[in-house]
Amino acid sequence: RQRYQHKLLLEGKQSSMTTSRIKALEDIGFIWDSHEAAWEDRLRELLDYKKETGNCLVPSTYPGNPQLATWVKCQRRQYKLYWEGRPSNMTAERIMELEQHGFEWELRSSSFAGKKKTKDNDEQNTVIEDCGEFELFMNLLTDLPEGEDDDKLPLDLL
Numbered sequence: 001r002q003r004y005q006h007k008l009l010l011e012g013k014q015s016s017m018t019t020s021r022i023k024a025l026e027d028i029g030f031i032w033d034s035h036e037a038a039w040e041d042r043l044r045e046l047l048d049y050k051k052e053t054g055n056c057l058v059p060s061t062y063p064g065n066p067q068l069a070t071w072v073k074c075q076r077r078q079y080k081l082y083w084e085g086r087p088s089n090m091t092a093e094r095i096m097e098l099e100q101h102g103f104e105w106e107l108r109s110s111s112f113a114g115k116k117k118t119k120d121n122d123e124q125n126t127v128i129e130d131c132g133e134f135e136l137f138m139n140l141l142t143d144l145p146e147g148e149d150d151d152k153l154p155l156d157l158l
Contacts, residue, residue: 005017042071043098045065060073075094079095
């Protein structure tokens with residue numbers, strides 16, 4: 001009820017929420033966006049996993065934290081939906097945040113058979129053996145309405 005009233009207030013609609021009620025709720029640690037808070041919690045768990053293992057490659061069946069394994073799988077799925085232009089909870093900000101920590105979107109068993117991992121100067125580089133992925137990328141660019149959805153592309157692609 002509090003979140004709904006807060007949303008109404010932000011939308012400029014009639015609401016029983018007041019600034020004093022907002023302050024009182026925030027003073028006791030009320031979280032307005034529970035979905036974002038849950039995402040941030042899982043991100044912290046991923047970073048803890050990275051500290052322990054040196055990477056973000058959480059196994060799909062990880063007994064140490066099955067919820068984290070499910071979350072990681074969900075992030076990859078949301079990323080795919082995002083790039084397909086379908087409804088997704090993924091955002092450019094989340095993509096950048098995950099990539100900043102070394103999150104890998106495609107794994108060796110991915111559907112992109114044209115990718116092969118190689119070791120070069122102690123860094124992982126992706127070698128594209130065919131142009132299938134490049135074609136997919138170009139199709140995404142040409143399908144975007146001019147100037148309208150530029151925010152859907154990660155900044156390193158602009």
